[in-house]
Amino acid sequence: MPPFPQAARTALADPQLRANLRHATHTIRDKRAAVVAEVDEWEALRRKGAGIKDDMLAHLDEHLVRLEEQLTARGAVVHWARDAAEACAIVAQVARDHRADEVVKVKSMATAEIGLNEALAQEGIAAWETDLAELIVQLGDDLPSHILVPAIHRNRAEIRRIFLDRMAAAGRPAPADLTDEPRELAAAARLHLREKFLRATVAVSGANFAVAETGTLVVVESEGNGRMCLTLPEVLVSVVGIEKVLPTTADLDTFLRLLPRSSTGERMNPYTSMWTGVTPGDGPQEVHVVLLDNGRTDVLADEVGRQALRCIRCSACLNVCPVYERTGGHAYGSVYPGPIGAILTPMLKGVGHDEQVDSLPYASSLCGRCYEVCPVMIDIPEVLVHLRSQVVDAHRDTVGGGGLGWRPPTPLDLAMRGAALVLGDGRRMAWAARGTALAGRVLGATRGRLGGGARGRALPGGRGALGRVPGGGGWTDARDLPAPPTDTFRAWWTRTHGGRDEATTTRTAQEERR
């Protein structure tokens, strides 16, 4: 994947995609805002959610051991996976043990994170996504671009095309007279999927929560496909990130209130399925739980970054993010897009060895809207800045002296070192700023030739503007720059004795206006 700025270009240049994204994110964000406003104690609820998760993370080891004990006692088989390869191998083994050449899946971020579908395909096992949006993405040979609505970048005309062109190769074909009416599209998907639910012997799921006290796994979804996967097949494999554990059943109260309001903008979600091990004669008779690390213990070790493990994958941050709204999820080049992806992906993968991953913490204007809506109060801007410093440090030629992350100093490195020198002292700053004032006077004298005088005055200070400037880089491609002033503030302050000499002040102001 190319680094974020390059990847973003495709989306920025596609007006249909930008319109789809804008419409979808604004619809969900407005719904969310309305239902959140109904809850008087929302802020207290957020604090409670964050607190429960923090306490849990502080004693993660104990809760995980408890969870394993409870799951085992109730008939589930618990597996521990250090990384993606181990987790995929475990799932493949379970499928092979049952001679299954296909599995049905309920949408799961953890299995997307480990690339399970691709890994199973290599073993000759087809993994069928049963969430409507995931199905669209899978049939379209596409990648998900949103945590909650993976096909957010598609409109219904595009979905009709995908169904007509691709469904037949995957199973039951779409009706030939399919229109782009949402109802018809949903009906086509329903018939296509029903066939798969009834045939599959093995299902794969993730879990939104795992209760240590009872060994109960919880899946929250809207379409009922999850319920089908969790109850129909004989064998169920659940891949669960280790940060999903909650100490007690009572804790679910908080999160089942926070999650639907934050994610779909609903007061309560349509399907909440809970299953605890194996129940003879009811539901899957063989249950495997894969507890997945895949970088999570590294995140836990990071004092600033560990708050990201509170994340309940609600995607509220995506829907309010101005960068996501314009670039879409694909630009992030990872399973977790948007603001949470910009911190989670670099932390799970580690910074300093992949330019694309290192570009993600910079894919934000630090506007802070993500933090404002996060139901578990993850200070995403704080973590972004923290990760930026890790990226910079990983490439420092002074730290770690030519280690793995070393690269020659970039222009930005040099600019920042220069800034540190100049801005470390008011006198050096004054000396450097005289340069801009000098440039301002020179440009003032040659303004006619540069075309500055007539066009500007939109800019702060009401001065003329400079158009495309050589070396202006990305700034002046689409934006003018203010012509430098003829005087710095500090020069004015000194000359007018702190502005007390008003006559001089007025004269200067008039000169500048002219």
Next chain:
Amino acid sequence: MLTCINDAMFPETGKAVVRLLRRLGVDVEFPPGQSCCGQPMTNTGYLDEAVPAVRAFASAFEGYDAVVVPSGSCAGSVRHQHGLVARRAGDPALQDAVRRLAPRTHELTEFLLDVLEVEDVGASFPHSVTYHPTCHSLRLLGVGDRPARLLRHVRGLRLLELPAAEECCGFGGTFAVKNAETSVAMGTDKVRHAVGTGAEVLVASDNSCLMHLGGLLSRERAGMRVMHLAEILASTEDQPASVLTAPTLLERTSAARGARS
């Protein structure tokens, strides 16, 4: 604190702050040792490089009753990031100095309303304006409706509501250069909303955001000008701030046509 960008690029804002505060009876000083809050370095991840700026800040402002900053972003940096940078420096004396200064550092509108407790600063500005609450003012500092309260008391001023006001303008420091195309896409939407209000002036409390938006307005010859809030609050009937704007492309074309006929 004037902020480095105002000192070097937008001295008018600094002069306006001085005029305004003196008018309200404040004893204003400009410690020459000040430079920059360090935010450009901190937010880009260059924490070591931010240390000298934070050190200069701490030593320049030691001993003053209040530090007034005409920038929500820089005030936010002082209050929320200096601690982090000082810890990085591993210098307990600096950490102490930073801790003492943070609560005494106020963004301009906070200082006017919370410390001086004035809403009517005696300003006059007979123009229509629309106010963009910059992200750091709004969310990092939580200045709330302070700017609007001040603007509502300005004689002759017509305050027009900016649609989607809480959306980021897309400046974001080095984001504007590192992710220039996304930044411009965000700014273009903000400018469209602002122009749509029909206001003469787009106002904010951060010249860096205004430099970005003004740069887009200027390139589009939109005929709308940007101004820092301080310049409006400093404007009086005796010393009015000027709102000269460049003629829009349309105005210039029709003027040329008029000249020909």
